[in-house]
């Protein structure tokens with residue numbers, strides 16, 4: 594792939610249960626070792642519902658949920674559990690998760706672990722004048738928190754705020770679905786770029802195909818433990834093992 598024209602790199606964080614572009618799968622899966630993002634959100638919710646159900650701070654997150662789920666804290670908890678069990682990427686859930694994660698980061702319960710190649714490569718691209726942006730189903734607030742607290746993943750380990758490297762953040766609210774071509778057109782427009790000047794990196798072949806469909810450059814980042822790629826994907830898509838392969 595000719596990337597000489599690329600002046601902008603759009604990265605997927607990717608946290609779903611089987612995938613990882615810049616963050617190891619263990620961040621969500623290895624519950625025994627880390628109290629980490631998705632399990633942390635679920636575990637911390639009952640306390641928040643008990644103490645903050647009517648708090649002005651919590652109200653906007655609560656009120657974004659459907660009426661049925663807002664009938665009681667128990668109904669709310671059930672609804673969140675159902676959505677999270679199915680890994681539903683709906684904006685009001687993503688926004689709530691971002692809120693629930695703040696305390697975990699602030700308490701040092703976990704940090705956001707990046708694969709070892711990620712921070713050095715982001716810094717190198719930034720130093721070379723490339724524009725870096727993020728596109729995740731996680732809310733923009735959750736993305737900013739993630740980059741504020743990058744580290745080893747271990748509780749109370751050192752963190753580095755990498756937000757200075759990132760020019761813009763996109764989620765399903767300000768860009769749209771990650772599997773729709775139009776979302777990538779919108780992102781390129783917002784960044785003031787042509788689609789062909791942007792390179793999108795994702796573990797998800799459907800997202801890569803959506804970006805390619807509108808003329809964006811896109812590659813699959815195939816990390817250990819990611820969902821296996823089909824023979825068709827291997828033949829048709831550019832696949833890399835780490836960011837240094839660009």
Ligand SMILES: CSCCC(=O)C(=O)COP(=O)(O)O
Nearest residue numbers: 607608729730731735736739
């Ligand atoms: C720090 S952002 C949290 C990411 C997240 O919640 C998520 O669901 C990621 O999903 P994606 O569709 O972007 O893989």
